[in-house]
Amino acid sequence: MRDGILVVAKPRGLTSHDVIQKVRRFLGIKRIGHAGTLDPEATGVLPLCIGRATKIVEYIQDRPKTYVAEWTGGVATDTEDQSGNVVERINGLHLTWEEVTSAFTSFIGPYAQTPPMYSAVKVKGKRLYELARQGKEVERTPRLVTIYDLMILDGNLEQDPPRVRFQVRCSKGTYIRTLCVDIGKKLGIPAHMSDLIRVESGGYHLEEAHSLEEIEEAAASGKVEELISPLEEALSFLPSLTLSKKWADKVIHGAALPRGFSHMPWQTGEKIRLVSDEGRLMAVYQVVNGEEIWAKPEKILFTEDPVDRGYAR
Known part of the structure; x- marks a missing residue:
């Protein structure tokens, strides 16, 4: 199952938790979270974070x-x-x-x-x-x-x-x-x-949202991954920095980035997404501009832990 964002068109009469429970049943996985509650009588865009994307819920729901x-x-x-x-x-x-x-x-x-x-x-x-x-x-x-x-x-x-x-x-x-x-x-x-x-949330719009019926049908036919937006696209609003394989291996273990790592004029407190040279989203780091440390980890999104990379069923 692909990690990423499944954009649901929430119907009237269901809580956001109700929607998650239904999608968990359709997909057969538990590791799902929503990025911003909608009241039961409200309808519209409800982004669901699938798998490792549950780690970035806060970044998506903090957006306008x-x-x-x-x-x-x-x-x-x-x-x-x-x-x-x-x-x-x-x-x-x-x-x-x-x-x-x-x-x-x-x-x-x-x-x-x-x-x-x-x-x-x-x-x-x-x-x-x-x-x-x-x-x-x-x-x-x-x-x-x-x-x-x-x-x-x-x-x-x-x-x-x-x-x-x-x-x-x-x-x-x-x-x-x-x-x-x-x-x-x-x-x-x-x-x-x-x-x-709700017509837009987390950068996702109503036009790209899927009904629960559509998701159930796609899951039953083995095509639900086609409805999931890749994790790599979910944080495209953050500036990115591509890592060498050497540093990608260090970032997996939460290594801080040393001063002088980048010569771009990054601002202290700014969040950046670190991407491997293969295009894989590795982590979100925060620029600290310290005497020795240039940026420190906020979220490690790709690790070698098979449990972290898998799905609790």
Whole structure:
């Protein structure tokens, strides 16, 4: 089985863990992880890391994500999305596109977002959604997130309640349902997110995602490897450095790279991918620019350990 990324088009009604369990059964392997959770009612891109690719989950999920969402004004729910119970409603709103556009675009850039109660964020060791199900609400610390781009696609402000469909590109950890609530607050009205599709995550787009039915069929016919994007491509957004065979053998064992190893103007703290002269992704290193050490290992992705190179079944 090839190590790499299997991009799934998550359907509505399944948790991200449900998707992993199904794919594990299709492929007959356990070593699978996802790179960024999607709520059960959300659909779209869910990258799954297969085999050694589970080691690079953090690099993929740290990248910006793009969503197409629907905002509904005048109605608030306890979960901030369409799956919750209505807790507030205002009928007969009269909104203009000028004020709606101004409210939406005001969130472009960094902003402090308070995680919703129905989320997996932990407070004093407890998941917020566990407390929410007990009817409890606790104080949450706002987190700084970034909205890189936000564009209104279409909508209807004349209907009751008014709805707006928009596309947003944002940083890791951004709750789009909370963004919808905050846009409502900007307009002085209750609001919630009534639909969510993730169209891009980790550099993978909805157009290249595969349905669970397609994956099951490919696995049954022995062609599932054709759906898996190679591990070597998964970190293509990081700068690369090609190693000689001598240094590739040392990197396998986690050797640091000495000062003067590269004469490129790498910045301290920068992450680079190390590739063998055969094109195999060996490791991710971080530049430290120390007196003796130029770069140190962060993730060793190829080793001589047969267990590491294989799959737990």
